[in-house]
Amino acid sequence: xxxxxxxxxxxxxxxxxxxxxxxxxxxxxxxxxxFFSITTHTTVGIQAxxxxxxxQSFLNSFVFSLEIASVSTAMSILIAIVVSMVLRRRVAxxxxxxxxxxxxxxxxxxxxxxxxxxLLTQTGLVSRWLYALGIISSSSSFPMLVFDQYGIGIIxxxxxxxxxxxxxxxxxxxxxxxxxxxxxxxxxGANGLKRFFYVLLPMMMPAILFSSILCFAYAFGSYExxxxxxxxxxxxxxxxxxxxxxxxxxxxxxxxxxIANVITLVMIVLVIAEYTQLTAMNKMxxxxxx
Amino acid sequence: MLxxxxxxxxxTIVPIILWSFSFxxxxxxLLPAWSLAAxxxxxxxxxxxxxxxxxxxxxxxxxxxxxxxGFTAAKALGTREFRGKVAVELLVxxxxxxxxxxxxxxxxxxxxxxxxxxxxxxxxxxxxxxGMPYMIMGLASAFKNxxxxxxxxxxxxxxxxxRTLIEVTVxxxxxxxxxxxxxxxxxxxxxYLLTLIIGGSAVNTLPLALFALMGSGDYGIACAxxxxxxxxxxxxxxxxxxxxxxxxxxxxxxxxx
Numbered sequence: 001x002x003x004x005x006x007x008x009x010x011x012x013x014x015x016x017x018x019x020x021x022x023x024x025x026x027x028x029x030x031x032x033x034x035f036f037s038i039t040t041h042t043t044v045g046i047q048a049x050x051x052x053x054x055x056q057s058f059l060n061s062f063v064f065s066l067e068i069a070s071v072s073t074a075m076s077i078l079i080a081i082v083v084s085m086v087l088r089r090r091v092a093x094x095x096x097x098x099x100x101x102x103x104x105x106x107x108x109x110x111x112x113x114x115x116x117x118x119l120l121t122q123t124g125l126v127s128r129w130l131y132a133l134g135i136i137s138s139s140s141s142f143p144m145l146v147f148d149q150y151g152i153g154i155i156x157x158x159x160x161x162x163x164x165x166x167x168x169x170x171x172x173x174x175x176x177x178x179x180x181x182x183x184x185x186x187x188x189g190a191n192g193l194k195r196f197f198y199v200l201l202p203m204m205m206p207a208i209l210f211s212s213i214l215c216f217a218y219a220f221g222s223y224e225x226x227x228x229x230x231x232x233x234x235x236x237x238x239x240x241x242x243x244x245x246x247x248x249x250x251x252x253x254x255x256x257x258x259i260a261n262v263i264t265l266v267m268i269v270l271v272i273a274e275y276t277q278l279t280a281m282n283k284m285x286x287x288x289x290x
Numbered sequence: 291m292l293x294x295x296x297x298x299x300x301x302t303i304v305p306i307i308l309w310s311f312s313f314x315x316x317x318x319x320l321l322p323a324w325s326l327a328a329x330x331x332x333x334x335x336x337x338x339x340x341x342x343x344x345x346x347x348x349x350x351x352x353x354x355x356x357x358x359x360g361f362t363a364a365k366a367l368g369t370r371e372f373r374g375k376v377a378v379e380l381l382v383x384x385x386x387x388x389x390x391x392x393x394x395x396x397x398x399x400x401x402x403x404x405x406x407x408x409x410x411x412x413x414x415x416x417x418x419x420x421g422m423p424y425m426i427m428g429l430a431s432a433f434k435n436x437x438x439x440x441x442x443x444x445x446x447x448x449x450x451x452x453r454t455l456i457e458v459t460v461x462x463x464x465x466x467x468x469x470x471x472x473x474x475x476x477x478x479x480x481x482y483l484l485t486l487i488i489g490g491s492a493v494n495t496l497p498l499a500l501f502a503l504m505g506s507g508d509y510g511i512a513c514a515x516x517x518x519x520x521x522x523x524x525x526x527x528x529x530x531x532x533x534x535x536x537x538x539x540x541x542x543x544x545x546x547x
Contacts (some may be wrong), residue, residue: 224480
């Protein structure tokens with residue numbers, strides 16, 4: 001039986017991604033540089049990018065998106081590691097805990113966001129409990145966790161979704177491959193903390209890195225959650241781009257594409273950085289196994 | 291410690307359940323005025339049922355197409371080494387990292403040219419690339435543990451390629467196939483921005499209906515629709531839960547071969 005040529009096997013998927021994804025991205029690039037412009041007095045060039053990169057609202061949005069993505073990813077990694085370390089022992093109620101762990105994964109982000117809205121606004125459920133307990137005297141004493149300047153509600157939403165995602169990847173590693181190495185280290189006399197930092201953590205790193213890049217990218221570029229829970233200023237980059245896209249002023253169109261392309265660029269850099277890091281880790285792992 | 295985990299999960303879902311059974315729930319009451327008004331509204335309103343059917347149709351189509359289109363690529367990535375493999379892997383990963391907002395505006399322009407803007411087909415096509423990474427990555431990792439010798443054995447015994455596919459390959463990676471389809475379905479199920487911009491007025495999926503309700507301030511109905519929204523994917527999760535064990539994913543259905 002002659003084997004199918006590799007490129008033939010890759011073709012359908014690559015074609016789909018090329019036509020339905022790369023082409024729109026390229027189109028977006030061209031439109032941001034003012035090709036196909038409707039208004040007659042715009043020239044092809046990087047004007048849109050200059051406008052965007054020097055505008056205060058863009059810079060604020062960039063920092064805001066970055067802050068939300070970094071904080072939520074970092075917290076999720078911590079929580080994921082802690083919870084997975086607990087779950088790998090045979091504690092009571094473990095089976096149900098494992099199911100609960102996976103529960104959040106299929107629940108869409110904006111449903112979780114809605115829940116956070118119901119709980120943590122100043123007139124939300126948590127505020128009412130505090131009021132009933134006499135801890136706060138009115139709704140405005142409750143801290144502003146949603147629609148606020150730091151995106152706290154948004155971060156909480158992402159953490160609720162991200163930590164099971166990263167945690168499952170970590171847990172499956174802990175339950176399968178890592179156990180042997182850890183036992184070896186134990187027989188060699190390493191105590192718990194040393195085993196964690198010198199054996200477990202390095203072995204978990206690739207999986208953590210991979211899943212957390214996905215999370216970071218989502219948090220950085222998502223539209224739905226900040227739309228529901230964010231304040232009017234600053235907006236995240238995705239919201240800013242959409243706002244420019246739907247602006248009545250057609251001159252904002254290229255700027256909308258410019259913002260979107262900046263997001264794309266950041267993501268591409270992220271992917272390349274992650275890949276180089278992962279390959280480096282793989283090489284070290286290969287060396288270590290010898 | 292586990293208590294915190296449970297708290298996080300409960301926090302996700304309980305407020306929505308409670309609020310769906312309320313008519314009005316003004317501050318600072320701890321309990322609402324219980325009522326089934328929201329649920330009455332949901333089941334009598336055609337719009338919600340239609341949106342549900344639309345969502346199921348779109349997501350099923352997306353999952354099916356993504357699976358068919360991505361299968362061979364995943365197999366190639368998992369079982370073969372070739373020049374440019376890293377580039378292909380990065381390319382396949384790209385739609386999972388680059389957010390919808392970056393692609394959707396360009397998509398809108400191109401789809402208008404292709405005349406599938408505002409159509410069911412357009413929405414399905416728009417969502418396929420975003421499901422591809424999960425489908426391909428999930429299947430490829432199963433194929434890494436797959437031994438091509440099974441196929442060679444089958445061919446020696448006289449099986450046609452088609453038969454080998456159905457009776458050897460698919461059963462061997464079945465758990466990963468189920469999980470990948472689940473992921474792709476969920477990704478498609480939760481799409482809002484894509485459907486909003488590409489489907490616009492013609493295609494109304496549940497997320498679109500839900501966003502409108504969430505903004506309306508009538509939280510009771512929004513919560514009821516939210517529950518209808520997450521029930522199908524939760525059902526799918528439960529149905530496929532036996533394939534989600536770590537053993538299942540890495541060893542595949544090889545034990546049954």
